[in-house]
Amino acid sequence: MLYDQAVAIVMCDLGDKPEQRAAQSALKSTLMTAHRIERDLKADLEVLKDSMMRFWRDRKIDPELTPHEQKSIKQDNQALKIQRRDWLRQVYVPSLQQIGLSMNKIKALIKESRGLFYLKDDGIFLADHTKLAEIYVGNAAFEEKSDATNGAIRPIYQKKGILRIRIDKREATEYIKDDFGRMTRRYAYVEKNYDVFKLILEAVDGLSGKNVGVLGVQEKLHGNAFRIGPGTLKKWDLGDKKVGTNLDFRQLAHINQEEGSTVQRAHPLSSTSKHLHGNEGYRFGRHDGVKLKIDLAKIPIGKRTRDPASMGVTDQALLNLYSWDAQYGNPDFQTIGVATKNKTGTVDTNADVMKAHSDNSTGKNRELMLLRFPRDAIVQVLCHDETAINEVKMMMQDAHLGHVAVLHEAHAALHNSELYE
Known part of the structure; x- marks a missing residue:
């Protein structure tokens, strides 16, 4: 995640508690919908970036044009280059940094429940104090896979809980650690x-x-x-x-x-x-x-x-x-x-x-x-x-x-x- 630490959400086993399980199901649905919206926002941003970069592409310089005309196109291309650079730096990257289901966004979702759920320490609780989900942040949000194959040298990890499965794929995204353990x-x-x-x-x-x-x-x-x-x-x-x-x-x-x-x-x-x-x-x-x-x-x-x-x-x-x-x-x-x-x-x-x-x-x-x-x-x-x-x-x-x-x-x-x- 670009702008905040990784987050994992693991639903608790509620056993035979039908009312609490219904509330947990509603919580999970809310979180997964938010997760899907963030993915859609990222996809839309990528489409916009491709369109803007193509729209502002350099103009072709025809060698048969006069030197004055060629100079004019070169000046236009320099201005287009500045537009592309500034848009990527000032619009695209800041927008990308705001996308993702962060702890702040989870807090906002819980606040919108108007007292049905609340956050405390490392979990999400029902109003009657039943713990519905565990929350893990940073490297604690990941767990090592035990079935790593295909000549892997570095250990392979995946996210814990309900956010491990990508919306556009059926399998979980896999991770490794870089040389600084990230x-x-x-x-x-x-x-x-x-x-x-x-x-x-x-x-x-x-x-x-x-x-x-x-x-x-x-x-x-x-x-x-x-x-x-x-x-x-x-x-x-x-x-x-x-x-x-x-x-x-x-x-x-x-x-x-x-x-x-x-x-x-x-x-x-x-x-x-x-x-x-x-x-x-x-x-x-x-x-x-x-x-x-x-x-x-x-x-x-x-x-x-x-x-x-x-x-x-x-x-x-x-x-x-x-x-x-x-x-x-x-x-x-x-x-x-x-x-x-x-x-x-x-x-x-x-x-x-x-x-x-x-x-x-x-x-x-x-x-x-x-x-x-x-x-x-x-x-x-x-x-x-x-x-x-x-x-x-x-x-x-x-x-x-x-x-x-x-x-x-x-x-x-x-x-x-x-x-x-």
């Missing part, structure tokens, strides 16, 4: 260009971020995603740290989020299968690319190789960056911002502003960070180009993943102008 949906999704997808399949030990190990102009990471290069030290306020030393976990997560399009230290994933947009409103992926479904239960748990006290270097990392627990939970583990520096070396944007910007962006796409991408965690491949399916199936077989479903699904973009160039 509940995260078991399955994640990511768009990949075809050439990057090939690299993932070729990397037997897992693919690192695209700039790890690359001796680029900006950074020299030397195979270490945590390494501080000269470009990083110049841009970010890292205190007394020097070139060649390491970022800690949370610094890495923030800087990777802010610089991911230029220096990618880790892979961004999403906890939702819905169509995603970048901060400027462009859709991720390509018409000839693929969309991967990843089973996070198959992601190895990171082993700290140094600086464990400061959450430093590890051979693996999976972090949830968008949930309430990630952004507002335990202060020792919640997301942070890193202040930026100007050309003179003084701070120009403080850490709190940077955290708010990053949290808004990761909340928009329900974002996770994965340090190393193991190919064995792929459980489905959606080819946007139907003609590529047979080739992809052969590639999967060569990577010993012939059992993974390879299907066709056209990219959500109807126009090339909806995509990043």
Whole structure:
């Protein structure tokens, strides 16, 4: 849940109490109706987002137009980009953060019962003090599944009680814990260009971020995603740290989020299968690319190789960056911002502003960070180009993943102008 802690409601066994059981049934119906309304609100918001981003898409620049006409369209496109960015940041994310059956909304529902029910401590009671339901909050709202299968490495959890079943599905949503112990949906999704997808399949030990190990102009990471290069030290306020030393976990997560399009230290994933947009409103992926479904239960748990006290270097990392627990939970583990520096070396944007910007962006796409991408965690491949399916199936077989479903699904973009160039 983006804006508040997870909540689970477990109905009490009332035995042979017909009047109380009737009231309990009415309570359950009320809660499930509210749950369904919240789901419908979220679905409607996603439809609105797709429509707005498509309506404000860039105009095509015809090379046969005069330079003046082309300049005018470029200016229009810049204004459209600002409209998309501001709507996503100021309307979409705040609206998304208000959706979900939180404790505050449950309290409001109970208040509307006009004394029929009341809340006390960890339960919902009838006016005659019969306890009708238990309420669990945070990690206590989840229970470990005992029948986890299919090569799971991390324990699998599901919500307790009546809210575990999704309205649009018959099965319960499954969860795992990230490396800071935060509940995260078991399955994640990511768009990949075809050439990057090939690299993932070729990397037997897992693919690192695209700039790890690359001796680029900006950074020299030397195979270490945590390494501080000269470009990083110049841009970010890292205190007394020097070139060649390491970022800690949370610094890495923030800087990777802010610089991911230029220096990618880790892979961004999403906890939702819905169509995603970048901060400027462009859709991720390509018409000839693929969309991967990843089973996070198959992601190895990171082993700290140094600086464990400061959450430093590890051979693996999976972090949830968008949930309430990630952004507002335990202060020792919640997301942070890193202040930026100007050309003179003084701070120009403080850490709190940077955290708010990053949290808004990761909340928009329900974002996770994965340090190393193991190919064995792929459980489905959606080819946007139907003609590529047979080739992809052969590639999967060569990577010993012939059992993974390879299907066709056209990219959500109807126009090339909806995509990043």
